[in-house]
Amino acid sequence: MGHRTVPFHDFREFLDALRSHGELIDVDRPVALELEVAKALRKSASTAGPAVVFTDNGTGFPLVGGVYNSRAKALIAFGCDEDAAYDKIITGLGNRIPPTYVTEAPVHQNVVLGDDVDLAMLPVPRYSPDDGGPYITSGFVVSHDPETGIPDIGHYRCEIVDRKTMSMMAAPGHRFAKNMAKAQRLGHTTFRGALVVGVDPMIAYACPIQTTDDTDDWEVVGGLRGEGVELVKCVTNDVAVPAHAEVVVEFEVDFTETVSEGPLGEYTGYYTPASAKPVVRPTAITHRDGAYFQALLTGRPTTENHILKLLPFEASFTHQMRQQFPTIERVSIPPSGGVFFRVVIAMRPRYAGEARSAILAAMGSNMRPKTVIVVDPDVDVHNSEEVEWALAFRTQPARDVIIVGDLPGGALDPTADESLPPDQRTGSALGIDATYPYGTVVKTVGDVCGPALAEHGKEFVEVADVPGWRDYDFPELDGK
Numbered sequence: 001m002g003h004r005t006v007p008f009h010d011f012r013e014f015l016d017a018l019r020s021h022g023e024l025i026d027v028d029r030p031v032a033l034e035l036e037v038a039k040a041l042r043k044s045a046s047t048a049g050p051a052v053v054f055t056d057n058g059t060g061f062p063l064v065g066g067v068y069n070s071r072a073k074a075l076i077a078f079g080c081d082e083d084a085a086y087d088k089i090i091t092g093l094g095n096r097i098p099p100t101y102v103t104e105a106p107v108h109q110n111v112v113l114g115d116d117v118d119l120a121m122l123p124v125p126r127y128s129p130d131d132g133g134p135y136i137t138s139g140f141v142v143s144h145d146p147e148t149g150i151p152d153i154g155h156y157r158c159e160i161v162d163r164k165t166m167s168m169m170a171a172p173g174h175r176f177a178k179n180m181a182k183a184q185r186l187g188h189t190t191f192r193g194a195l196v197v198g199v200d201p202m203i204a205y206a207c208p209i210q211t212t213d214d215t216d217d218w219e220v221v222g223g224l225r226g227e228g229v230e231l232v233k234c235v236t237n238d239v240a241v242p243a244h245a246e247v248v249v250e251f252e253v254d255f256t257e258t259v260s261e262g263p264l265g266e267y268t269g270y271y272t273p274a275s276a277k278p279v280v281r282p283t284a285i286t287h288r289d290g291a292y293f294q295a296l297l298t299g300r301p302t303t304e305n306h307i308l309k310l311l312p313f314e315a316s317f318t319h320q321m322r323q324q325f326p327t328i329e330r331v332s333i334p335p336s337g338g339v340f341f342r343v344v345i346a347m348r349p350r351y352a353g354e355a356r357s358a359i360l361a362a363m364g365s366n367m368r369p370k371t372v373i374v375v376d377p378d379v380d381v382h383n384s385e386e387v388e389w390a391l392a393f394r395t396q397p398a399r400d401v402i403i404v405g406d407l408p409g410g411a412l413d414p415t416a417d418e419s420l421p422p423d424q425r426t427g428s429a430l431g432i433d434a435t436y437p438y439g440t441v442v443k444t445v446g447d448v449c450g451p452a453l454a455e456h457g458k459e460f461v462e463v464a465d466v467p468g469w470r471d472y473d474f475p476e477l478d479g480k
C-alpha cells in the first residue's frame, strides 16, 4: 500500500476511503438499536468484514459501526503498513504540532440547546443483553486539567440513562478521572467537558497514545496527522473540539448527584457490574448537516475496541520504555489480554538484571499489565507460539519469575475486589524473564541466535545448510 501523506480531512473522507476499498456497506432495511446493530457488528468483527452504515435506525442520523474492526481498516486509516504506522506514531510524538483555532465550524451547523437537548435523538445501540442501557462507546472525551488548563483526549464509555442524563466510567489512572478528582479536591461541584463522535481516524488513534499528564494531547494529534488539527470552542463551555467532528455532546458532570452506571459487556469479555457514578448532564448537542453517528463494538477480544488501542499502545509504550531501555526492539500488547493485561517485550539486555528492570518498569507504567514477559529479539513477540517456546525452553521458574503485589488494579479486571471503590482496588503482576541469562555466549546463525553453552542444553537447531541448496529450492513448497 502506498503511503498516505495527507491526513484525512474528516470522518466522511475516511468512510469514502473504506467504501472505495470494499470495506463499507449500507444496510437500508430497518435495524433495531437494541442488540440488532451489535449482532451485525459482531458478525462483521468475527470475519474482519466490512463496516456497516445502518441508514434506517429510527433516528435522523445514519449510524456507522465497525470502522476500526480489522487490521486492514487500521492500515487504510494510517495509509501505510504496520511498521510505518509504528514509525508515524513515534515520529509524531517527537514532532508535535499545535492545533489551530477557528470560530466557524461544520460541527456547529446545528446547535441544540436548553430544553431541546434530547439524547434520544441519537442512534445509541445496546451491545450486550445485560448492559444497563444504551452506550456511546465510540466517543472520546475532551477535558481540561482544572488547574493548568492542559487538554486531554481519551475514549470513555458513556451510558444513556434517560433523555437528559448520562453517566461515564473513567478508570482512576486515566486523565479524565484525574481531572475530575482534581476538580473535586479544589472544591468544584461540577466539571465540564465534551464527548466527540466521528472524526478523522488519526484523532481517534491518537486518543490511546500514552503520554505524560502534562501533555497537550492536541499537539500529539497534530504530530500524528503531520498538520495541526482545526479546533473550535464549544458553545456551552471552554473546551475546544475538532471543527470537522460529526457530533459533539457538550456536558457537565455533577459531583453532587449519582446514578447507577453499568453493567457493560467490556473488552475483557466480562460484564463490569453497575455502580454509583456522578450524573453527567448534556448542555448542548451540536452536529454537522447530515451527520453520521458512530457505533463501536466492545466485548470479548477481538473487537474494534482492541484494534483501536493496539497500534497506539504498542508504539507509545515502546517509545516510553526505550528511553530507559534502548535495546527494546519490539513490544506486543495483544488483544487476548484486552490490549492492557499482557505485555511481551523483545530486548537484548546490556547487563545482568536489565530484563528484570524492564519488567518492573512495565509493571509501573500506566498500562498496568498483569503479565510481563521479556524475550530475546530472535523471538517474534506477536507469535504466541514462539513466546510459549521461549517460556518453555529459556526459563527456570524459580529463577526467572517475579510476582509483585499491591499494584494499582488493572482497569476493569474481573478478578478485582469489586466491593471496593475503583481507586482502592489493587492487584498483583507476574513478570517472566525469558531471555538467556546475561553473559550467555550467543551463537548467531543468520538473524537467529542460540546459546552455545553446555549449561543451557544442546546447541540451537539450525536450518540445514546444504551447500548450493538454493539450486534446488523446492518450488513445490512455495506459498504452502
Ligand SMILES: Cc1cc2nc3c(=O)[nH]c(=O)nc-3n(C[C@H](O)[C@H](O)[C@H](O)COP(=O)(O)O)c2cc1C
Residues within 6 Å of the ligand: 137, 138, 152, 153, 154, 155, 156, 157, 158, 169, 170, 171, 172, 173, 174, 175, 176, 207, 208, 209, 210, 211, 296, 304, 305, 308, 309, 411
Ligand atoms: C474504544 C475505547 C473505549 C475506552 N473506554 C474507556 C472507559 O470507558 N474508561 C476508561 O477509563 N478508559 C477507557 N478506554 C481506555 C482509555 O481511553 C485509554 O487508556 C486512554 O489512553 C486513557 O487516557 P489517558 O492516556 O489520557 O490517561 C477506552 C479506550 C478505547 C479505545
